Amino acid sequence: MCAVFVAGAGPAGIMTASELSKNGWDVTLIEEHPNVGTPEHCAGLLSVTGLRELGINANNCTVNEINGAEIFSPSGHKILVEKDVPVALVISRKEFDLMLLKDAIKNGVKVEFESKLIDVRKENIFIQKKNRGELRKAKVVVGADGVNSRTREIIGVKPDKSHYLNSYQIRANGSFESKKVKLYLGSFAKGFFAWIIPENNSIARIGIATSFGINPKEAFDEFKKKYLLDFEKIEESSFKIPCGPPINEPINNNILLVGDAAFHAKATTGGGIIMGLNAAKICARAIDSNFRNNTGLENYKFLLKPITKELILHWKMRSYLNKLSENTLDKLFIRAQKANLGEFLSEHGDMDWPSRFIPKMLSKPRFWGFLPMLLRFR
Ligand SMILES: Cc1cc2nc3c(=O)[nH]c(=O)nc-3n(C[C@H](O)[C@H](O)[C@H](O)COP(=O)(O)OP(=O)(O)OC[C@H]3O[C@@H](n4cnc5c(N)ncnc54)[C@H](O)[C@@H]3O)c2cc1C
Structure with missing residues (x-):
């Protein structure tokens, strides 16, 4: 029996596995495809600050x-x-995922390709490996299996x-x-x-x-x-x-969801890598603390709060924009131009964490005309 079994070798799964392995836990990571980063499903745009804060140097895949x-x-x-x-x-998403994977392998993660998670019953994991069924055992299972997550389905969460x-x-x-x-x-x-x-x-x-x-x-x-x-x-x-709010219950018994599987993507832009990687580090921390100090795995939900809050803010902004007609959107742009929004965002904007600049907008009289809209985003 391994300590942690991670399904899905995208950025979120690789990072979760890597962080746990670095802390000495026995981690197996499976991926249904023969390699990582393919088929490429990304525009590959990542904020410089987001990467810096995660401590990731992406120069070789830029x-x-x-x-x-x-x-x-x-x-x-x-x-x-x-x-x-x-x-x-x-x-390049392929190069980026490969870079994360190489680090994870260095940290001791065992990776198995062409292996698909089929079902989980407590500590028993059923996988399909090149047309053959296999049974594995792990104390904790992490579903990092992307937008169409099988793990999410297993724990009975059905997004709208x-x-x-x-x-x-x-x-x-x-x-x-x-x-x-x-x-x-x-x-x-x-x-x-x-x-x-x-x-x-x-x-x-x-x-x-x-x-x-x-x-x-x-x-x-x-x-x-x-x-x-x-x-x-x-x-x-x-x-x-x-493109919705983050999953309300990303944990069920010994199963945790992370990344796109848990809707850890920004509803404003669809970008999920920076938030998914941040959530992955938190997921690893929650599991580590469970093994070390017997802290309940439910602590994951608590530790995730700063990210959940930010993702809800992204979702509020997306929901607001989606209600506007073309005409109203045009008018909003004209007002934003007059208030020099572009100049403000050039100086204070943040692609990932809007909570860092919205309060600053509220303090500038030239944006007070947007007050009803901004107050919705608090
Ligand atoms: C068109 C498009 C453009 C995008 N542009 C950007 C962008 O510019 N910037 C950005 O940050 N984000 C972008 N995204 C979003 C980004 O691609 C995702 O948020 C990110 O890939 C999520 O990472 P993840 O690790 O959660 O999931 P994924 O990267 O999807 O990885 C999940 C992995 O799990 C594997 N898997 C699935 N099911 C199983 C199973 N049952 N068993 C084993 N393995 C399984 C999959 O093969 C996959 O490798 C874009 C998405 C799309 C579609």
Whole structure:
């Protein structure tokens, strides 16, 4: 019997396994695919501060550095958020996951590929390994098996269908501004937005996500037509993104959920790596403390509170934006331009932790016109 069995070798699972193994626990990590980071289901945009705070040096998997973003309202009003230093990195997800995995293996994690978690009954874990069923035993099981989590299903948690997005993303050749990300809001991207994330001047990751039930490929074509975008597709992918509040009960007996499996992704942007990695460290801490001091595993929920609070804030912002008509969104952009929101966000903005800048907005008279909206986000 191993101490901890982690299902899913994405960033959240690898980090949880790695942290526990570093503390001396016997950890097995399984992944249903033959390697990590594939199929690539990510635009790979990570904040520089988020990585720094996690103590991760992603230089070796960085393909581009980003200085800012242009955000477009449905009629094309623009908010520019920009710094003269990089604020985000565009990474290769495959290389990033591989880098985390190499560290985890160094820390002693045992990894098994082409192994799929099928069921868990207390300390018994049923897996499928290349068409053969196997039984494993572990004291604690971590479900880090992503947006379609089997572990989440096993503990009986069923997120609302409306809390998922469908995405469609391509890598394309074209002509792009290499240091800026572009985000486009409008009815073509109901419930979310479209994005252009450059790898360099001639290659970008262009995508869209839309409310569940809407065909994201058709939405993408509408977006392309509206903005008369000219590019040549290299490759394409389509995946679900969790876009709702974090799961209320990410723990059930000896099973803990982390990362996308627990909806630890930001509902404003769909980004789940930084929050998932932070949650993974907390998950490892809760398990470690259970083994060492006999603290109940339910402590995980308590330790997660700062992240849960922030993710709920992201969800409140997303829910608010989704209720606005195109016309109201345009008006909001015009008011934001007049109040120099772009300038404020360039100085104080934070892609991951909006709670760090919203109180600062409340203290500036030029944003008091937004008070009813801002108060919803407290
Ligand atoms: C189009 C798109 C763009 C995105 N862009 C960004 C971005 O720019 N920045 C950002 O931060 N986030 C982004 N995200 C979100 C990000 O990809 C996820 O939040 C992140 O991958 C979640 O990490 P995770 O470890 O929780 O899950 P995953 O990375 O999904 O890893 C879960 C792993 O579990 C494995 N697995 C699943 N079921 C089982 C099973 N039963 N047994 C064993 N293994 C299993 C899977 O194969 C997978 O490897 C994007 C997502 C999409 C779809």
